[in-house]
Amino acid sequence: VVLGGGIAGVSTAYYLSKQGKDVVLIEKKEIVSGASGANAAIVDLLWRKPGSDLKLGMMSFVEYDHLGKDLGYDIEFERLGMLCPIESESQFEEMKPFVEARNEAGLTDVRLVDRDEMLELEPNLAPFLFGAMWSPGDGRLNPMHAVYALSDEAKKLGAKIYQGTNVLGINCEKGSVKSILTDKGKISTRYIVNACGIDAPDIG
Numbered sequence: 001v002v003l004g005g006g007i008a009g010v011s012t013a014y015y016l017s018k019q020g021k022d023v024v025l026i027e028k029k030e031i032v033s034g035a036s037g038a039n040a041a042i043v044d045l046l047w048r049k050p051g052s053d054l055k056l057g058m059m060s061f062v063e064y065d066h067l068g069k070d071l072g073y074d075i076e077f078e079r080l081g082m083l084c085p086i087e088s089e090s091q092f093e094e095m096k097p098f099v100e101a102r103n104e105a106g107l108t109d110v111r112l113v114d115r116d117e118m119l120e121l122e123p124n125l126a127p128f129l130f131g132a133m134w135s136p137g138d139g140r141l142n143p144m145h146a147v148y149a150l151s152d153e154a155k156k157l158g159a160k161i162y163q164g165t166n167v168l169g170i171n172c173e174k175g176s177v178k179s180i181l182t183d184k185g186k187i188s189t190r191y192i193v194n195a196c197g198i199d200a201p202d203i204g
Contacts, residue, residue, distance in 0.1 A: 001024045001025075001180050001187055001189040001191070001192050001193070002016070002023060002024070002025040002192075002193045002195060003026050003167060003180075003194055003195060003196050003203055004025075004027065004194070004195035004197060005025060005027030005029075005030070005031035005163065006031075006034050006035060006036035006037075007032075007143060007146060007147055008036075008197070009025055009196075010025065010031060010032075010150045011150050012193050012195055013025040013151075013159045013161070014151075014154040014157070014159070016159075017153075017154045017157035017159045018157060022158070023154065023158070023159040024159070024161075024162065024187055025154070025159060025160070025161045025162070026162050026165045026180070026182060026187075027161070027162070027165065028164070028166050028167070029163070029164065031147055031151050031161065031163060032143065032144055032148065034197050034198070035197050035198065036147055037143060037144055039143060041140045041142060041143055042082070043064065043077070043138065043140055043141055044135065044138040044139075045061065045102075045107055045110075045135060045138055046082055046084065046102070046107070046110060046135040050102060050104070050105035051105070054102070054105050054106070058106060058107070061079075061137065064077045064141065065077070068149075071149040071150065071153050072149075073148075073149035073152075074142075074145065075141050075142055075145045075146040075149055076140070076141050076145060077139065077140070077146075078140055078141070079136070079137055079139040080138070081134065081135060081136040081139070082134075082135045083113075083118060083121055083122055083132045084133040085118070085126075085129045085131075085132045086112075086129065086130050086132055086133065088130050089130055092112065092130050092131050095112060095133055096112065098133075099111060099112055099133060109135070109136050109137055110134070111133075111134055112132070112133055112134070113132050113133075113134045114130075114131045115127070115129060115130060115131050117131075117134075118131055118132040121134065162182075162184065165182050165183065165184050166182060166183045167180060167182055167203065168181045168182060168183060169181040170192065171186075176190065177189060177190060177191065177192055178190075
């Protein structure tokens with residue numbers, strides 16, 4: 001049972017269904033009604049911390065490169081690049097270790113650019129800026145399209161998606177999950193994925 005109908009929950013339901021698992025997804029409102037449907041649509045690696053976070057991010061980008069084709073749906077994923085402006089020379093110097101850490105962690109195309117190159121990349125930026133960090137592999141996608149496409153494909157693969165359904169309790173015996181109680185009945189399960197975003201602590 002996957003709890004939460006945002007990008008984390010719906011993608012989990014999709015990939016588990018692809019593996020032949022018997023999946024039920026529960027969403028208390030409607031899918032993509034939370035943070036996944038109200039964000040800046042940015043998909044970035046630049047601000048991920050080197051280590052497991054950045055590695056997972058890099059793996060997700062490889063997946064996004066072909067996900068729209070796999071789903072048969074345009075999720076509007078584009079690697080347009082990301083510029084992060086820097087106001088002063090001192091800030092520019094401060095960001096050098098930040099960039100070097102990402103280069104060493106495998107994000108080799110991230111670099112600092114001076115004012116002239118920054119304005120070539122984005123002429124609408126203020127000319128008083130000193131420079132910028134440039135991450136050419138970063139981009140954007142349409143989160144609404146991505147979640148609905150993943151949801152539709154998960155259902156085609158056999159997943160059941162219950163919207164407008166509240167979790168009332170989780171039944172455990174000897175430290176193991178046995179079932180979930182919802183306002184529409186009980187679901188027997190041995191495994192729960194808590195993908196409830198801001199509500200995850202309450203479910204926990």
